Amino acid sequence: MTPLTESRPLTSPAPASLLASSSEGLAEVLAALTDAVDATQAARRPDGPIPAGTPADVLAAASQALGAAELPAEGLGPKAALQLLATVLVEHGIDLSHPRAAAHLQPPALAVAVAADALASATNASLDTYDSGPSAIAVERWLIGLLTRLAGLGERADGVLTPGGSLSNLLGLLLARDAAAHRRGVDAREHGVTALPGPVVFCSELAHFSTHRACAALGLGEAAVQPLPVDGRRRMRPDALAAALDSLGPDQTPVAVVATAGTTDFGSVDPLPEIAEIAAGHGVWMHVDAAYGFGALFSERLATRLAGLELADSVTLDLHKIGWQPAATSVLLVSDTTAFTSLDREVAYLNPTDDSEAGYDGLLGRSLQTTRRPDAVKAAATLLTYGRTGMGRMVDACHDLARHAERRILAEPELELVAPAELTTVVFRYRGSDPSAADDLNGALRRRLLESGSALVGRTEATAAGPGSPKRVCLKFTLLNPTATTDDIDGLVDIVLDAGRTCERLIEEGAA
Numbered sequence: 001m002t003p004l005t006e007s008r009p010l011t012s013p014a015p016a017s018l019l020a021s022s023s024e025g026l027a028e029v030l031a032a033l034t035d036a037v038d039a040t041q042a043a044r045r046p047d048g049p050i051p052a053g054t055p056a057d058v059l060a061a062a063s064q065a066l067g068a069a070e071l072p073a074e075g076l077g078p079k080a081a082l083q084l085l086a087t088v089l090v091e092h093g094i095d096l097s098h099p100r101a102a103a104h105l106q107p108p109a110l111a112v113a114v115a116a117d118a119l120a121s122a123t124n125a126s127l128d129t130y131d132s133g134p135s136a137i138a139v140e141r142w143l144i145g146l147l148t149r150l151a152g153l154g155e156r157a158d159g160v161l162t163p164g165g166s167l168s169n170l171l172g173l174l175l176a177r178d179a180a181a182h183r184r185g186v187d188a189r190e191h192g193v194t195a196l197p198g199p200v201v202f203c204s205e206l207a208h209f210s211t212h213r214a215c216a217a218l219g220l221g222e223a224a225v226q227p228l229p230v231d232g233r234r235r236m237r238p239d240a241l242a243a244a245l246d247s248l249g250p251d252q253t254p255v256a257v258v259a260t261a262g263t264t265d266f267g268s269v270d271p272l273p274e275i276a277e278i279a280a281g282h283g284v285w286m287h288v289d290a291a292y293g294f295g296a297l298f299s300e301r302l303a304t305r306l307a308g309l310e311l312a313d314s315v316t317l318d319l320h321k322i323g324w325q326p327a328a329t330s331v332l333l334v335s336d337t338t339a340f341t342s343l344d345r346e347v348a349y350l351n352p353t354d355d356s357e358a359g360y361d362g363l364l365g366r367s368l369q370t371t372r373r374p375d376a377v378k379a380a381a382t383l384l385t386y387g388r389t390g391m392g393r394m395v396d397a398c399h400d401l402a403r404h405a406e407r408r409i410l411a412e413p414e415l416e417l418v419a420p421a422e423l424t425t426v427v428f429r430y431r432g433s434d435p436s437a438a439d440d441l442n443g444a445l446r447r448r449l450l451e452s453g454s455a456l457v458g459r460t461e462a463t464a465a466g467p468g469s470p471k472r473v474c475l476k477f478t479l480l481n482p483t484a485t486t487d488d489i490d491g492l493v494d495i496v497l498d499a500g501r502t503c504e505r506l507i508e509e510g511a512a
């Protein structure tokens with residue numbers, strides 16, 4: 001056995017280029033990316049936005065291309081490894097830059113954002129402590145300052161990046177819960193929800209399901225959510241909110257009103273000024289879920305739709321929706337930085353008091369995470385690159401596409417427009433000759449498009465004929481590709497019509 005005192009290298013020293021943040025390593029990142037890009041150019045791209053085939057076929061082909069799920073005894077080296085993965089990603093994945101990719105609030109990512117994200121990853125900086133990444137802290141603060149100003153939230157405003165809109169909503173409701181408990185003179189962080197008898201969270205019936213999940217996760221229970229009816233334009237009815245708040249009993253605690261600025265399916269924006277006035281009148285926290293809609297602020301044409309956002313106590317916004325960032329680039333803004341007090345922690349190995357007092361402090365106290373990626377870097381690079389005008393142009397381009405789709409759908413007798421283009425979505429149905437079979441037909445139509453690989457179209461359920469009527473299966477275009485053209489939209493509609501006719505024929509023949 002070798003004596004412990006003997007100095008002997010276990011392996012030969014690794015080259016500096018092993019590590020991305022060294023200057024040799026950054027050159028290596030560039031070379032590796034070039035290899036990977038070469039592989040994507042040599043790869044056989046699917047004809048449409050998604051590979052043709054059943055899910056089982058597509059997933060089996062991808063697994064086969066990856067090979068056995070075993071750690072190789074000897075590594076392949078970066079070139080072969082990246083070329084393999086780049087090929088798998090392109091040949092068996094989705095292409096969001098394809099003009100017929102129109103399913104989800106999942107935009108194609110901007111090239112500059114991806115480049116900045118690679119740079120940020122190379123630093124592997126973290127936001128929790130000063131000594132885990134001062135420049136990352138500075139960039140996040142810069143971005144938060146810019147966004148609070150864009151939202152009009154005032155001088156005391158603050159914010160934090162989170163791993164997604166669902167988690168921004170969770171964090172917003174956590175702060176609301178703790179503020180509600182504080183008003184009752186209790187510390188919810190210490191005593192949990194026993195501090196809050198009969199908690200109630202109000203939102204519209206069209207609010208994103210993450211509000212309900214957040215209530216469950218926060219111990220308020222999903223039963224705490226009181227969904228309120230919407231008007232003919234699918235916006236929360238303020239009269240219903242006022243009545244619901246007025247009718248609360250003494251054993252109930254209103255925790256928050258969650259308004260939505262850009263509902264997932266319809267892009268409708270709740271009447272924020274009226275909701276803010278009612279919430280303030282009852283001393284209730286107003287959270288605005290602007291995960292989808294916030295990006296409308298970049299557009300001169302659409303920004304006024306978000307009037308009243310500046311009255312919120314907290315705001316969720318996702319730049320990985322309207323903002324063209326790789327996921328996740330979500331942000332929770334608060335109107336008053338002291339709201340974060342309930343997240344404060346003093347941890348011996350991270351932020352002891354004497355260090356903090358001497359200025360060696362990070363952003364640990366704004367988040368439920370400890371290690372946190374520098375996600376602000378890609379967004380900062382994007383906003384610096386394009387400015388408000390450039391971002392606004394992209395928003396307007398997508399809004400124009402949605403309006404064109406709306407006109408085209410209205411002009412097609414076989415299609416029924418269910419909801420017009422508020423932001424960048426349009427909801428509609430293929431009518432079919434038998435109304436009682438239309439739900440199945442629309443579901444089958446979408447699956448047919450998926451299986452053929454020709455188009456990615458969304459699906460949802462909505463009342464076709466106004467509030468009160470039953471929910472029906474609908475199709476949805478979510479148009480977030482600013483390089484697509486009206487001809488592309490016409491092509492997309494033609495493909496939907498074609499698939500509808502084929503499905504109807506197959507159903508009639510009993511073949512589907």
Ligand SMILES: Cc1ncc(COP(=O)(O)O)c(C=O)c1O
Binds near residue numbers: 105165208289
């Ligand atoms: C209005 C709204 N809020 C929240 C979310 C959740 O965002 P994420 O998917 O980033 O968690 C979505 C997602 O589509 C949304 O549309």
